[in-house]
Amino acid sequence: MKDELADVAPYRPSIYAAPFRKDGDGMEVELLSRSEQDALMEVSQLISVRRHTVLYPEGGEARFVYNVVSGVAQTYQLQANGDKRITAFLFPRDLIGLSENGAYVATAQSLTPVTAFRIPFDALQAILERDPGLDIGLLCKLCHELRRSQHHAITVARNDAPARLASFLLWIEHAYAPPGRLAGELILPMTRHDIADYVGLTVESVSRALHALEAQGVIRRKGPRFITLLDTAKLRKLAGQV
């Protein structure tokens, strides 16, 4: 059994987002400078959890923010009728820990084994007080998340089932590239039920929509968790992204 610290030592805090300022190409960039990463590492703790671990519960006292560096997590809220609504899937270089009045607004749970930096709120605020660069980086990340959320709301508001799934698959392809993944080969770390909750459909409709996409020759399914994108252009058109 190896030293756990040695295993995770190569990880550094990392936050990716598209900047709001024009900044070369339209790609996403690392928002943390070397020194900001160091500052965060000093105050935070690198944690590793196995799949299906609750990082924190909805309504719990919000004392940490998490920076995912490997694996996938989700946040969800329990509805009045009892079923859960997924508010976000979170990938490496994302932040988790949205709170309101000192309480987390959602439950955060790992879908795969997850490694993350656990950053105490107080320490983060202290760093923010003296590092304007970090503030602006975080503003950038939040704008990024806001755009994504608004886009998601639009997607879910009016598109039919295949369009929602097309949009979802394109997003996963862009956002989640685990090591060794081939281009166009998707690994879905979440269940159909999770996907259904996220895109606002039932499990059955997700299944049928994927079937429809496969019948059109746009994707190929290989078991429930592996999907190959065969025609990205057509997928994009189906998703309404012209």
Next chain:
Amino acid sequence: MKDELADVAPYRPSIYAAPFRKDGDGMEVELLSRSEQDALMEVSQLISVRRHTVLYPEGGEARFVYNVVSGVAQTYQLQANGDKRITAFLFPRDLIGLSENGAYVATAQSLTPVTAFRIPFDALQAILERDPGLDIGLLCKLCHELRRSQHHAITVARNDAPARLASFLLWIEHAYAPPGRLAGELILPMTRHDIADYVGLTVESVSRALHALEAQGVIRRKGPRFITLLDTAKLRKLAGQV
């Protein structure tokens, strides 16, 4: 014709949001200190536009951020099929001007006469470099907007038409209290079409949902733009907010 400046002189920049830290009650608070307001006023220009004015177009060069101080605006994106999807309605104490890579991500348009501070991006960034308090205030506001957007996505994803309208009406009641408005009396500054786009329904369905709410005795319509909330508790239950 009166001096325009004299009319608008009492306005000051203002940003409201629920803080993420526990901070007394669960209410929203002013995030700008007096000195931050002063700093913003120094670099920004107070503008007044009449209704249906485009503040900036989608894709346009993002040089300003706007802080609404009176009136209502909306932001929307034009879809591939041509119709517009509303991403947000914006009220006094809100910020408008979300951009990505130097370009606005949506068109911003006033629904009523709007007064707003137009803040140059460069100047804002300069202030951010030296005022950590402002940064944290903006982070707070963005978290607030992100929560709202995620909540909106959830609302729109799985609720039926009456539930979406109930949720929408409750939000308007909370977010938009023009001077002289009585509690429970709503003035809708947007058309049915705008509402439909926002909640992900057709105009007809919005109409029918409002009719259904009225038939249940939860609201009363007085012309297309005036709605009285008769039973807020029941409305909340319909909206799924227990």
Next chain:
DNA sequence: CGAAGGATTGAGTTCATTCAAGTTGGGTGG
């Protein structure tokens, strides 16, 4: 006051949901 756009109502259709029954596949114990 009249026109034009917005809002409501009605009838028929469509597409996601519900309910129900298979099928698959990953994980566990023998």
Next chain:
DNA sequence: CCACCCAACTTGAATGAACTCAATCCTTCG
């Protein structure tokens, strides 16, 4: 290592909610 088993996934048929199409009513604004 294999076979079993359970949960996840898929497929099918019937229901129902929201959409489309179309006509009428309202109201706002020139």
